[in-house]
Amino acid sequence: MRAPRLRPDRLAAWNGRMLAQAADGTVRRTRWTRSAAVLLPAALTVGGLGSALAHGVLAAGFNVTNTPFTLTSNGVSGTGFGAILNTPTVEAADGSTSTTTAMARVGFASAGLAGLCGIVHQSIAGLPYSLLLxxxxxxxxxxxxxxxxxxxAANLYIEAPNLSAGGATTLQNAVLGMSADQVMVAGQSLTGAQAGGFGLGSAGSGPGGSTVNLSGLNASAHTAEIAGSLTLTGLNIRVVPGTATTC
Structure with a gap:
């Protein structure tokens, strides 16, 4: 069955809401359905969104609280790189919020990824399931x-309490220990930046700013946002029973 076509005006409205939510700095929970019986129409809608994402139509946001989701890639090569340490507002499943979870917010003005694997674990009707992207x-x-x-991806942001590279990492034109409020990505400061806070930014104002190459990215993330365009091949989103650890 083909995924339903999404009207351009509805795509634009959805895109605007995603950007507005990303800008306010609150890490929101994903509201999963209570019953697996409604997954089919949801999957069809995701198929339509996936088609639009593949053509760079939408800004993409992927947010989960309580249980961070896993993002892995064979490598990331980015320009206009910056990172800060912050404590974002995190919304829990009961609607309460807290600012006690320290996270690194990492941004790339432009980034290339060598494949992408995202895994979210969730309980549906009391049974474990995994969403694989x-x-x-x-x-x-x-x-x-x-x-x-x-x-x-343009304007890629990841917020995670744990982000590591399994292989070699190279940084160029970067300053370690810059005041967080001075770190700029794509001409903008990072959400949650505080004056005097820890920051990793560019040493100069060159066209690309600082650059980074990470081999074997592995992030236990709370937020992944693409505030610009996303161009990819072979997008696949599926739900499988059990607790998956690999895609």
Whole structure:
């Protein structure tokens, strides 16, 4: 069955809401359905959104609270890189909020990814399920010695209490220990930046700013936002029973 076509005006409205929510700095929970019986129409809608994402139509936001989701890639190559330490407002399942979870907010003005694997664990009707989001090349368990990117994103942001690279990491034109409020990505300061807070930013104001190459990205993230365009191949979103650990 083909996914329903989404009208351009509705796509634009959805896109505007995503950008507005991303801008206010609150990490929101994903409201999953209580019954697996309604997953089919939801999957059809996701199929339509996936088609639009593949053509760079939408800003994409992916937010989960309580249980962070996993993002992995064979590698990330980015320009206009910046990072800060902050404590964002996190909304819990009961609607309460807190600002006690320290996270690194990392941004790229432009980024290329070597494949993408996203995993969210969730209980539906008391049973464990996993939502798997994959795109581009197959992400391997061991970081490759070299990688070639096949996904591109503009204004990519990740907020995570744990982000690591399994292989070599190179940074160029970067300043470690810059005041967080001075760190700029795509001409904007990072959400949650505080004067005097820890920051990793660019040493100069060159066209690309600082650059970074991460081999084998592995992030336990609360938020992944694409405030610009996203170009990818082979987008696949599926729900599988059990607690998946790989895509």
């Amino acid at each position: 994959t795109a581009g090349q197959t992400v391997t368990a061991t970081a490759p010695a070299t990688f070639t990117t096949d996904i591109s």
